Amino acid sequence: MKKKLMPVLIGLGLIGLAGCGNGEDSSSNGGDGETQFGEVLATSDAGDVTVDDILNEMGTTQVANQTFQLVLDQILQDKYSDEVDESEINEQVDAEMKQYGGEEQFEMMMAQQQPGMTAENYREQRIASTYHDLFFAERFDITDEEAMENAAEGAHILIAVDEEDEDGLSDEEAEEKAEDLISEIEDGADFGEVAEEESDDPGSAAEQGSLGLVTEGQMVPEFEEALFELEPGEMTSEPVESDFGYHIIQRGEEENLDEELDAVKSQMVNQRIQEDPGQVLTFYQDLLDEYNVSFENDEIESYIQETYMTDGEEEAAEEEEAEDAEEASAEDAEEDADEDTEEEDEE
Template sequence: MKKKVMPVLIGLGLLGLAGCGNGEESSSDNGNGETEYGEVLATSDAGEITVDDILNEMGTTQIANQTFQLVLDQILQDRYSDEVDEDEIHEQVDAEMEQYGGEEQFEMMMAQQQPGMTADNYREQRIASTYHDLFFAEKFDISDEEAMENAAEGAHILVAVDEDEEDGLSDEEAEEKAEDLISEIEDGADFGEVAEEESDDPGSAANQGALGLVTEGQMVPEFEEALFELETGEMTSEPVESDFGYHIIQRGDEEDLDEELETIKSQMVNQRIQEDPGQVLTFYQELLDEYNVSFENDEIESYIEETYLADSEETDDGEEESAADSEENETEDDDSEE
């Protein structure tokens, strides 16, 4: 069973912590050309409507978030353009949409989750997501070898403990049932069929117990330790106890694991971000410094610094203060020795 973690900061190619993007088409160059709006958008006997009027109506927060996001996207595209095949990503998205009945059906589904989301928006987000994943994989120093060592195809059968329910099992009863199921499978019963019939985890039971790709840090420690100790195709010989109950764990076929390399790295990136979200802000600050980024509007600059870069600056300040305190203490010690 997966651990409960805070929402991932880096969403699907967007900054989850920015919460920006309104689902409308951007005027920036997204492969379809740029729109030149001009400074005056409308005139009447009552006056003019300018670009500044629109921006002020949107508010500093939204403009600053969008500015910060676009700056990062532009930098990362410049940095990793040779490593990303955007045409291939478009093909992957098209294939994904076909699985949902085509682009129109896909847009209807996405609109329920993110109002205003279009197929083109989704394609752009997937491309941006790829650039962000490459950046964080580099910053977290995740090599191909490490990714392969920290991933496994997992499946399980859960026997839950629930003494409060009328038909629920006590701890002892759940453990005994799990042991019986292991014996059945070892005697020739199909793991997937047993999972469908007996597992108390409805999500994986519907898929014959399969959990898909599991990377280090995704699951509760007891489960993860048992899974990664197994050989390919092997099943635990004894039930594995966790807060969720008793698990019978099987490690799946991993012949094509290398084809999932980018997915593995993406999952590892998200896990590292969950573990230390403050480090992300440090990475952003370093990236902005490297590319000599300057925000020309004072309000936007102030908002971005306070929202996205404050933690890294506080860390730097804290280190300086710590060093100063250390020097002060050394001075006091020297004085006392004299």
């Protein structure tokens, strides 16, 4: 049975198919379809170069993926245009770029993470992701109230256990150090400063221990349970043990959590998609049916149906067939065992 993972990536807004994927800047025409290429792109005494030639060079898979991506983006923009302020998203992107020293520096940083990515590509993906997040939040029925209940601002100080390294701490030493740090903080030491100096989690230590918004299911159970039991502004009075070591956990004040609901919902969407990717296929199928989508090219339609569309009846039949086979195998084994027993009795 074919595994359908690509829709999950699209739903998360993590890829810009075709253009970004091949290292080229697909935004030269603004990505808005304004350029009219025509059917023939070049002529010569050797023959013409047509749009079909280019598409065939790209290959059915890439063309079909790009087609499906653009169809989804177009539909979702139409569906949620009144709920998304694209100018606000662009302002947020501008602010991000400024933090990295401007657009040029930002593009250099992005290119290291994803070759071919440009600032314009990034803007388009951020906007597309917002529409996708709205769609999935609605389909998963994630309300503002649920988002508020399932999120917390978290920070921690990690004291790692490393008994193999002669300079590392044993379990007992790590727990004792964590207890001492809790006492220091309770006596007036600043949590953020202690995190910077003592935490063995370099990523959060650089942010004074901050983990940002944490949604349920995102962290290991021991950590999450301790965090959500705290009141805003409160810190654990004892170290919390996990496979990573001992944590001193602090919950943020969360005074402006309602302003970050979109980010919370986005995290919850990602989590639920990971928990059950199959639902995404059903959501896409319903969306295409709602908008009467028809793919005119047979090869593209076939590829999209096989890759992105639900085949619940087929999968259910396969599962039922597998179960029947298992039952038949068990029955055969039982009959063979009975026959062996009878033969032994006769002897």
